[in-house]
Amino acid sequence: xEIKVLGTGCAKCKTxxxxxxxxxxxxxxxxxxxxxxxIQKIMEYxxxxxxxxxxDGKVAFSGKVPKLKEMKEILTK
Amino acid sequence: xxxxxxxxxxxxxxxxxxWVFVYKYLTPITNFIIDDIFGLESGKHLTETLRFFIYEVxxxxxxxxxxxxxxxxxxxxxxxxxxxxxLKGRSLFSGNIxxxxxxxxTPFCSCSAIPLFLGFIEAGIPIGITFSFLIAAxxxxxxxxxxxxxxxxxxxxxxxxxxxxxxxxxxxWLIGVFKLEKYVADWVFQVKSNNQExxxxxxxxxxxxxxxxxxxxxIVGKIWIYIIIGIAVGAGAHGYVPEDxxxxxxxxxxxxxxxxxxxxxxxxxxxxxxxxxxxxxxIEKGVSxxxxxxxxxxxxxxxxxxxxxxxKVLKMQLIAIFVGIVALGIIIVGYVLNFIY
Numbered sequence: 001x002e003i004k005v006l007g008t009g010c011a012k013c014k015t016x017x018x019x020x021x022x023x024x025x026x027x028x029x030x031x032x033x034x035x036x037x038x039i040q041k042i043m044e045y046x047x048x049x050x051x052x053x054x055x056d057g058k059v060a061f062s063g064k065v066p067k068l069k070e071m072k073e074i075l076t077k
Numbered sequence: 078x079x080x081x082x083x084x085x086x087x088x089x090x091x092x093x094x095x096w097v098f099v100y101k102y103l104t105p106i107t108n109f110i111i112d113d114i115f116g117l118e119s120g121k122h123l124t125e126t127l128r129f130f131i132y133e134v135x136x137x138x139x140x141x142x143x144x145x146x147x148x149x150x151x152x153x154x155x156x157x158x159x160x161x162x163x164l165k166g167r168s169l170f171s172g173n174i175x176x177x178x179x180x181x182x183t184p185f186c187s188c189s190a191i192p193l194f195l196g197f198i199e200a201g202i203p204i205g206i207t208f209s210f211l212i213a214a215x216x217x218x219x220x221x222x223x224x225x226x227x228x229x230x231x232x233x234x235x236x237x238x239x240x241x242x243x244x245x246x247x248x249x250w251l252i253g254v255f256k257l258e259k260y261v262a263d264w265v266f267q268v269k270s271n272n273q274e275x276x277x278x279x280x281x282x283x284x285x286x287x288x289x290x291x292x293x294x295x296i297v298g299k300i301w302i303y304i305i306i307g308i309a310v311g312a313g314a315h316g317y318v319p320e321d322x323x324x325x326x327x328x329x330x331x332x333x334x335x336x337x338x339x340x341x342x343x344x345x346x347x348x349x350x351x352x353x354x355x356x357x358x359x360i361e362k363g364v365s366x367x368x369x370x371x372x373x374x375x376x377x378x379x380x381x382x383x384x385x386x387x388x389k390v391l392k393m394q395l396i397a398i399f400v401g402i403v404a405l406g407i408i409i410v411g412y413v414l415n416f417i418y
Contacts, residue, residue, distance in 0.1 A: 048157040048197075063156070
């Protein structure tokens with residue numbers, strides 16, 4: 001699984017990255033987590049509200065930071 | 078999600094009753110604490126400072142929780158994507174009005190200003206309309222509204238919202254009329270997104286209630302300290318600065334009070350939470366309403382950090398025009414209000 005955290009570097013974006021990594025670790029997923037800060041790359045996903053999460057090239061959600069529990073549900077779907 | 082049940086409705090009812098009770102009896106409760114428990118002498122500087130603080134802090138927080146909860150629910154019906162769709166193909170002026178109105182309710186944070194700007198431009202929305210949105214979104218926000226209602230009452234809140242919309246519509250419209258697209262950084266127009274439609278799930282109403290709760294936690298968690306500091310400074314000035322102290326410098330009799338307020342306001346950066354309690358005291362000490370609201374708009378609506386963020390996508394000329402036009406709109410509002418009141 002290829003996970004990307006899209007965000008320009010605001011506080012929320014950092015929190016999302018942290019939660020994503022925690023969830024991946026706790027679920028022992030075979031996944032890479034990458035932070036995308038370049039605005040042009042972010043726009044390629046059509047995201048207008050950061051932070052956003054992209055799983056395998058698809059936008060899972062944007063503009064929010066879920067709790068760890070919700071994040072696990074999103075990643076295991 | 079069956080947990081949202083009678084239990085939750087019970088809690089919400091209890092909380093509402095407590096809310097109404099405390100809000101209604103806040104004055105006698107405050108007076109009881111100050112006069113009877115502390116036994117302080119009425120009329121002294123320290124007493125009145127404490128009275129102001131002990132009364133205003135719970136009042137503002139009660140309003141904050143209630144209004145942001147409602148705003149959180151309303152916001153769950155809006156998203157930048159939906160707003161963009163609604164604005165697509167709108168003509169100038171009516172598009173500006175709509176953009177400013179949507180700016181009030183669409184979830185927005187200044188750190189998302191750039192992706193939002195790019196997303197709008199990419200969808201073919203004219204920059205004038207995009208600017209109306211970007212001006213209204215930070216200026217007329219739920220925190221400003223709560224504090225204005227709490228410290229000034231409904232009438233001034235309404236004046237602020239209407240005049241703020243006026244500034245957003247006018248500025249965006251002017252930017253649109255002058256066709257300033259050429260001053261947008263060139264790479265902006267090359268941005269292509271594969272525009273995936275985010276699958277829109279049907280959201281249950283209990284999810285929206287939860288969204289309201291989350292919004293309260295998030296916003297109050299972020300700004301409570303600014304509100305307390307703002308009210309503390311306000312309380313100090315309320316108790317210690319003599320009445321009409323500022324009236325000679327900043328009253329409406331002085332034509333230059335509005336431009337001075339804006340010149341001071343633009344470089345100052347504060348959120349609504351910190352600045353409004355101070356504005357309320359400025360008015361109490363003799364600053365006229367138009368001047369005070371112009372000051373407030375220039376602090377919240379035009380800020381240096383936001384300008385620096387926008388520099389990524391706009392050329393200097395457009396930033397200068399943007400700041401100039403918004404400042405002009407605020408000056409008009411300041412003079413008109415000073416003239417009326």
